[in-house]
Amino acid sequence: MGLAQIYKKIMVYPTIGVADAERFAWIRNKVMHVYYQQNLEDRLLVEKILHTCLAPYTLDTTDRMKRLYQLYATVDDHAVKAINELFKCQNIVRNHVRQLVNLHQSEEDDEETLSAIQSKLQVLSRQLPDTAKANEYIRRFSTMLGSDARVRTYMVKLLSPDCTCKKAEECVREVLKKLGNPTQNNVFYMTIKALLERIAPVMIDYEAVLQLLRYVDDSVRGLGEIDDEIGIKGSERGLQLLLMLALVFPLSFKTDDAFGHLITFLRDEDDYAVDVSLQIFAKVGEDIESTFPNIHSCLVPVLVNLAKMGSSKQGKHAVQAIHVICSNRDQLFMQIFEMPSPAVAANWLEDDEMSVEVRAKMESLKLMTRVLLGLKSSQSSLASSTLRLMNTLISHQGDLMERSQINDAEKARLRLVAGGSMMKLAQEPCYADIVTREQFQTLALLINDPVYQVRERFSNKLHKALMTLRLPLEYLGVFCLSGNEQNKELRVANKQLLVANISKRREYMKTHASASTKKFSILPDYVLPYVIHLLAHDPDFTRPDDSTVLKQIQDCLWFIMEPLMMRNENYSYSFLKKLIENIKQTKDAQAPDDDLSNYKLYAVCDLALGIVMNKTTNFVLKEFPGEPVLPAKLYTNPDRSYSNNKLYLPQEFAFTPPRVRGKAARDALLASLGRIPAKVPKQSSSAKRGAATGGTVIRVIGGDSGDFTYEEGESSPGVTLEEEVEESNRVKSGEEQEQEEEENEEEPAEAEKVQEEEQAPEQEQEVEEEEEEEEYKPQKSTRKRPVTGSGDAPTLRKRTRGVKKEEEKEDEADEQEEEEAEPPKTTRAKLSPKKRTQSSADSPQKSYPMRRTARRGNQNGQTSDGDEEAAAVAGEASESISQTSTDTGEEPVVKRKTRVARR
Secondary structure, three states: OHHHHHHHHHHHOOOOOHHHHHHHOHHHHHHHHHHHOOOHHHHHHHHHHHHHHHOOOOOOHHHHHHHHHHHHHHOOHHHHHHHHHHHHHHHHHHHHHHHHHHHHHHOOOOHHHHHHHHHHHHHHHOOOOOHHHHHHHHHHHHHHHHHOHHHHHHHHHHOOOOOOHHHHHHHHHHHHHOOOOOOOOOHHHHHHHHHHHHHOOOOOOHHHHHHHHHHHHHHHOOOOHHHHHHOOOOHHHHHHHHHHHHHHOHHHHOOHHHHHHHHHHHOOOOHHHHHHHHHHHHHHOOOHHHHOHHHHHHHHHHHHHHHHHOOHHHHHHHHHHHHHHOOOHHHHHHHHHOOOOHHHHHHOOOHHHOOHHHHHHHHHHHHHHHHHHHHOOOOOHHHHHHHHHHHHHHHOOOOOOOOOOOOHHHHHHHHHHHHHHHHHHHOOHHHHOOOOHHHHHHHHHHHHOOOHHHHHHHHHHHHHHHHOOOOOHHHHHHHHHHHHOOOHHHHHHHHHHHHHHHHHHHHHHHHOHHHHHHHHHOOHHHHHHHHHHHHHOOOOOOOOOOHHHHHHHHHHHHHHHHHHHHOOOOOOHHHHHHHHHHHHOOOEOOOOOOHHHHHHHHHHHHHHHHHHHHHOOOOOOOOOOOOOOOOOOOEOOOOOOOOOOOOOOOHHHOOOOOOEOOHHHHHHHHHHOOOOHHHOOOOOEEEOOOOOOOEEEEEEEEOOOOOEEEEEEEEOOOOOHHHHHHHHHHHHHHHHHHHHHHHHHOOOHHHHHHHHHHHHHHHHHHHHHHHHHHOOOOOOOEEEEEEEOOOOOEEEEEEEOOOOHHHHHHHHHHHHHHHHHOOOOOOHHHOOHHHHHHHHHHOOOOOOHHHHHHHOOOOOOOOOHHHHHHHHHHHHHHHHHHHHHHHHOOHHHHHHHHHHHHO
16 A cells, blocks of 8 residues: 555655656556455555545546556556456446345345345345454344435436446445444444445546546547556557456447447547447447447448458457347348359458468558658659659559550559558658649549549548648548448548547647648638649549539539538638639649649639529628638749639539528628628629629629628620629619709808808909909900809809900810819819818808809899899909000910919
């Protein structure tokens, strides 16, 4: 016990360094070896040490399972057997006590029940030291169970399979309260306490099992933090621990999350993980079909496939699991044990069935891969030549020299090994940079290999490498080719692998602040440029107007875009739209001068843009944690000198977006297009997408009520959505301008009076100046009539009698010459009343009282007598000034004043 306390102080609650702590690691093995002693007291002491010192039950679930996992992974094989035996013995004692409590609950006093109770008491007394005294106190406790309903209730809760660790501690405390004072002299109390300590599940419950599954899952995928701390890979020991706990605590595994982790193990490439998972399902899989129907539907195809195609151990354990889980086991067994079809037998062989030559080639490929991983240098020509060799092997369908001297099954195995070796090399940055685009595209086609086993195993290898976050983001786009998968089960499995990878990357961004510096290589949303480029170079995609291939590419795009759009709480419609539009402004870096390659790239972009517009249900703009940047090795720099709005798809690929309701959604959609939603007229329509040559487009119909619908129509050549919305805005602006003019014509009289009072001194001063100038001009009879200027309020125009026609023609010619010499200005007719008032106030020239007086005329255009007199005086003064200035040689000034007076 002293050694256990030292271990607890140093290892569980560390106060010294890791190097010094390892000097005490031998204690755990020494303590667990004591369990092999024949003395029962020594074995009970080891059980107590395990629960209180080696993996203290007082810790929270995460730390408790971490200590148990570390302990199980680092002790020797003898200690592992001791731990397994310890848990099994506790489970045996727990089952005996549960049966005793059930006998007391039956409330039957017949001889058979009493005999069964006596038998159980004898068995339980042998599980405690000093059997004679223990038998006496256990009989006394049995009597208490029969008489005290409260004690019996707590015992039922304690022994329930779904009892949690916290509930178990509470039940033990309540039962011990009924046993008297907790002292050493109270032998009855100490005996029953020892019994309860053996049966209480204070270490394992369903939360503990789930946490342990997470640790083992990380270790299997190579991401375990505990493995880094202990310096070894503990996945094998972790799986053994899960298998032992499945036998002792089977109900703790019966949760959706736990079964999900186990199914993930079944799809893993690690054969040992698959084998252990099958054994766990065989132990805990009872009632899955009725309790967890979704898990059952996903699990059965995997079990059948493993029974057919797995190793001998996997086949045996898969059959056992099917026998436990499935009610229609007879039909499944007939399906499993039927003879394989000739095609399957001819297309795939296991390792022991292949020729020595092919096995030597496979081991040679693996050997070259290990050598390169050890070198980790891209400067050597060995890496480039090895990658070319593997790429040639895949492109030649597994026959390197194309001599047709090996069968199809051996070719399939060589293709798979070559693809797996290339992915291993790509996990190192120095080798990932030298993988060419053509080599990557050839490697990606393995997920569409004609052999089912190649497709399945390649997908699992790809998933495993991506989950380590060491494989570049572009390899995540390979999953898009699973959109062409004809096997429904494999398609669903690949979709689950894709979703798991996307979730892993998003979770990594949330939990690691340092990942923000490399978000372009981690965030799954940036995989879309790689997907578009990969699909544009599909070998079957030879013409951008091939409808059959375009439909397949559309399925591939939706396969990978669906989890990015529909299962993303931070989905940004504007980000994806801008990302695709940016690609259309570039050229294919793989063949920038090839028009056909660029047209195919733009056609795939249009398909992706159609999916974004058609499948988006929430147009609310969200800030995306990144800019829509493009990988430089795939695309050239964007050409901003023009806007590539041309549609590169055939007519049948026109789409109808869903109806969008709500003002917020409408505003967000138009804002993403760079327009203010309020400017869209109620009855106008704008093209969803413009076609350069005309054709069917989708038009957006907006209304004041907030509804937003779409309809199909014919688009004009070269007319885009932005241009039509601009035209609608101009129409709306004209209507608003006319409305504002009508409102401003009816200004209140008080405002006119204020303006008249402000300009009264200026009017008086100008009238005096004009009267002085009038002395130099002969009086002429005039007649005045109101006229309406174009676009202005009513003004006065003076008609002078007795003036020669030649003078009028000269004045008009002078005005025309001066107007042509002046720069064009905005006419008053084009300004709204508010803008005309502001421009008049801001002008450095004096305002003319005659014009303002005329504007305040009555509604039928006539002015008052005082206004007519003022107009006459202004006209006479202007003519007098014109004559006087002509004599003095000030011709430019004369022309300007004459023109102003006439206006």
